[in-house]
Amino acid sequence: MAKISAKLVMQLRDKSGVGIMAAKKALVESDGDMDKAMDLLREKGMAKAAKKSGKVAAEGLTAIEVEGNNAVIVELNSETDFVAASDPFKQLLSKLAKLLVEKQPADVATAEELSFDDGTSVKQALATTTQQTGEKISIRRFEIVKKNDGDHFGPYLHQGGRIASLVVLEGADDATAKDVAMHVAAINPEFMTKDDVPADRLAHEKEVFKQETLNEGKPEKIVDRIVEGRLNKFLSEICLADQDFVKDSDKTVAEYVASKDGKLKSFVRYEVGEGIEKKQSDIAQEVQDQLK
Template identity: 55%
Template structure:
């Protein structure tokens, strides 16, 4: 199939590999992005598959807490300037209060609910803000957490809400400990709490990639298996919170640090504004085409 500039751009953002390497990988895999990622990793060109990190949409994450319920949510707008607007900040407060009290199952349900249980719907309320502020505004996503009286929430907003993290710690009321763990998550961006949360098929897929990588490096087959298991441990350290070195005390793993406080991590969510979203798509494709012609 024809390899487009858009496909090359997407593969570059996901792997950090060079443009011509990405183009060749796509040609070798008939345009299959996921297979192309594997191809680049097996060749040692890309260290690991990663989500596109280009922040294309503006907006803010926010956190609201009401007793034993808390919510992390993201609201998008068109320009960063709007996030500093008092009307936008009031919108975040209203939405946070609604979500944490009404606990909708998803965005679609939230938009159709009456704001705070009466009056206009959330969707009408947002549309009213759009009319006042003059920009498209949308509630993109949210995650609600519950805890017991013996547990603690940890809340952290980085750069005024560019990144938002909400954690739930069991066995402690120490909110500062919760915030410390949330700050670590903001910096280290784990995907799972522990290795037990990683699906078996994902582990097996990674194992195959690492095995092929080692064989391509010319390592003897008899030692490849041991090498792969060692590298798998590093893989878990990258994606699992409890396996990571704690940012405030790198000599300790997060798991040991939390346990030393008599607590455990139950769950977390981390949002970064605009992750996975893009704008000016045609311009990005044009930029890639121009670079390929050089």
């Protein structure tokens, strides 16, 4: 049997919202497999599906730059929020966003070889800012987004750049696109429509809902109908088009955009450090103490 560490229990507790002992029991039953443990908790009705599992975040900021029919969304990382709030860091991020939307490099490695107007390469600028701040500064990721003449960009930064969202609408107007970008930042959709959800993901979720429904003791003849309803509700929570619009819950996002003579085309959402793991502090010890 795999050793169940306090750190693993803490991660499942944070992801599922269940108590420490319930998290530990699920990990023991699943032999330390986080995904299987999460499914076990869901089947028992103890946890909801996580839309996007993010590990503990690193620090930094995001930025969006729009130039004509081109835009870029970029994340620059530091080691602490103190450095991310510093002038050298913010100045580099601003210059970087402008350069990226102008040159449109294919990837981070290519971007680092680009040069600013003063002849300094991006790689050199990263090294200089690292020396100035005393922390490693690095480009995490970026995405170039394009639109047609009749489309509209909706850029939005939340919490000073901790979260960034960039939406493209076909038709409508800039104000509507901005509203949808704010929704994306707040609600964090995973897909644009139900058709974008991979078949294996649908099959997995359907099986979990089936086991959950059977465990509740529902009559077998109505299980499929209940599962279908739960699956549709789950999809409406993770797909942008079908989510209730935050500024008008009587409409879905797609319906709101349609009411403005527009159509959803694409979205990108960045949250600083999502998926990056950094050192844990005394919380792990707190969990360890409770498991003794």
